[in-house]
Every structure is written in C-alpha cells, then in structure tokens.
Amino acid sequence: MSSPIQAGPRVAGHRGYVGRFAPSPSGPLHAGSLAAALASYLDARAHEGLWLLRIEDIDEPRTVPGADRVIMRQLQALGMRWDEEPVWQTRRHALYEQAFGRLQAAGRVYACRCTRRELPPGPYPGTCRPGPGAPRNAPPARAARDEAHVSQPSRADARRPASSRRALPAWRFLVEPGTEVFQDRWLGEQSQDVAREAGDFIIRRADGLWAYQLAVVVDDGLQGVTDVVRGADLLDSTARQRQLARALDLPCPRTLHVPLVLDAQGRKLSKQNHAPALDLNQPLEALQRAWGALGFTRLPAAATDDFWPLATAQWARRFP
Ligand code: GLU
Numbered sequence: 001m002s003s004p005i006q007a008g009p010r011v012a013g014h015r016g017y018v019g020r021f022a023p024s025p026s027g028p029l030h031a032g033s034l035a036a037a038l039a040s041y042l043d044a045r046a047h048e049g050l051w052l053l054r055i056e057d058i059d060e061p062r063t064v065p066g067a068d069r070v071i072m073r074q075l076q077a078l079g080m081r082w083d084e085e086p087v088w089q090t091r092r093h094a095l096y097e098q099a100f101g102r103l104q105a106a107g108r109v110y111a112c113r114c115t116r117r118e119l120p121p122g123p124y125p126g127t128c129r130p131g132p133g134a135p136r137n138a139p140p141a142r143a144a145r146d147e148a149h150v151s152q153p154s155r156a157d158a159r160r161p162a163s164s165r166r167a168l169p170a171w172r173f174l175v176e177p178g179t180e181v182f183q184d185r186w187l188g189e190q191s192q193d194v195a196r197e198a199g200d201f202i203i204r205r206a207d208g209l210w211a212y213q214l215a216v217v218v219d220d221g222l223q224g225v226t227d228v229v230r231g232a233d234l235l236d237s238t239a240r241q242r243q244l245a246r247a248l249d250l251p252c253p254r255t256l257h258v259p260l261v262l263d264a265q266g267r268k269l270s271k272q273n274h275a276p277a278l279d280l281n282q283p284l285e286a287l288q289r290a291w292g293a294l295g296f297t298r299l300p301a302a303a304t305d306d307f308w309p310l311a312t313a314q315w316a317r318r319f320p
Helices: 032-048 067-077 091-103 143-146 155-159 212-222 231-247 283-291 303-317
Strands: 018-021 050-055 109-112 172-173 177-184 186-192 201-204 227-231 254-258
Touching: 018 172, 018 227, 032 050, 032 227, 032 254, 032 283, 032 303, 050 067, 091 109, 091 201, 091 212, 109 201, 143 227, 172 231, 177 231, 186 227, 186 231, 201 212, 212 231, 227 231, 283 303
Parallel strands: 018 050, 227 254
Antiparallel strands: 109 172, 172 201, 177 186
C-alpha cells in the first residue's frame, strides 16, 4: 500500500474544530447557498473553530469565469471572514491523482465504459465489475474484489460491440456491502445501504475530470475538516463519502445538513432555477432572511456587526 496522502500545515488555536464552505463557482451566491454559508460560518464561530473557503471548480465545464471572486466579495460584504488562504480544486489535481492511485493499488476502482443510455435508471447494476460472473447490484465476493485491478478490461466490456465502447472509461469505486449509519447533527440518525441504493459510483469521469465525490473527500480529509455543514441536497452523498474516506484512511467528518431554501413553487433555489443573486446593498436583510430560512426568528440587529454575535450565541445554544 502506498504511503498516506499528507495534509498541509495548519494554524494553531482552533479548539479542534475545522469547518468549511465549499461553493461551486457556477454563479454568484443566492439565498439558498447563503443559508448553507451562514450555517457553516456560525457553526465554526460558535465552536471557536476555523472556517475555510474552498472553491469547488473541479467541474470545469460548469465553472463561470469570475464567479469565484464574486462569491468571495459577497461573503466579505456580509461580514464572513475565512481563516486560511482559500483553495481552488483545479490546483489540486495531484492530490486527487494520488488518492486515485491508492484506491487502484487497493483494488477499489475499476474502469466502466457503460454509456448513460445503456444503464437503467437507479443504482449502477455492476455491469463492468471485474471478475467472473460479477453479481449485479450486489456486493462482490472477496475473490472478485481481489481481482478488481484496474488494468483488466471487464468481461462486460469485452462483450460490448466496439461501436458502443467509449474512448476513455469512467472509473468507479467498488463500494462495501452493508448499511452505513451516521448521526447528522441536524437530522439525527441516518442510514443508507450504498451498494443497493447507489451502487459503485464514479470517481473519475469519462471526460477525465475528477468527480465531486472524490475531490470533496480528499479535500475534507487533507484540510483536516472536522465538521461539514451544508445543504440537505448533499445528505444523500454522505454515506458514499464516508466509504471513500475509510478506503483512503481519512477520518469521516461530522455532518450537519441544513434544510434547503425553496422558491414559491417549492423547488430548491439554485442557479439552474435562476435564483436571483443576493442584494448586497442590504447585507443585513440578506443575513436576516438566510437566518429565517434556517428556522430562527429575526434578530434585533441594526447592522451586520450586531447580527453576528447574536446569531453566533443562539447557534451555539442550539448546536453545542
Ligand atoms: N460544491 C458543492 C456545492 O456547491 C458543495 C459541496 C459540499 O459542501 O460538500 O453544492
């Protein structure tokens, strides 16, 4: 097994708590992403911890040039200060490569040339799992797992007509059988059978890009993140991320998933749904609204400087 991937240096004095906000720069912050930013910031401040900013620009086709700077200006205008130099995922390819190499060496990844059209909806059925008679949508036998070395084309691949084979494969993580159980600090006990509900999932895409799942686990692990606070749309990824972290000998951070902010039609506010950007002429109002979206009542604050200590104290009582 290769040596563990190394974490970077860390400033002292954070009482063992390291949190982060990890926006994808596909547009400016809107009311939904602000609620997630606010929750992660308050949780870090309430625990006298560090708050890191990580720009998740790994999905380059979705990146909007300049959106990272806009997000940073928005956070600053609202009074949120990050405690270390921000990191950009596009500058961290070597770390993801190293992690991928470890998973390969451990026989935990395999190449998959299934196209989206070939796959049924739902969990990946295990079509390209290596090994003789690889079971469909079921945990692999020990022997099959040991044979799961990436350089071997799968039987499914050999059977597929050349015309439907892709030039480059995607790479899937071979998941463990069994139910993953964890405590979410907002939602309580959660469980997911990753093999049955998600199946072996992609960690390197066929276009060569690293998948969100791999990048986020490597970054949280190497940045020493102890607490992930984010929107509930990512709850479903948590069990997969825990499996990946274990396979990489990285600790699993605690999680707190906050409710999503919905629009008038009950849809998640998102850049895809054209959520309006925040009005930074009224920063206090933007904060009060995000605070309200998290279920708290309006604070008696006349300016953003008054808002922060009041909100932090309330948050600390609710999420000690
Ligand atoms: N980059 C992701 C997003 O903006 C968040 C990732 C995370 O918090 O784990 O939705």
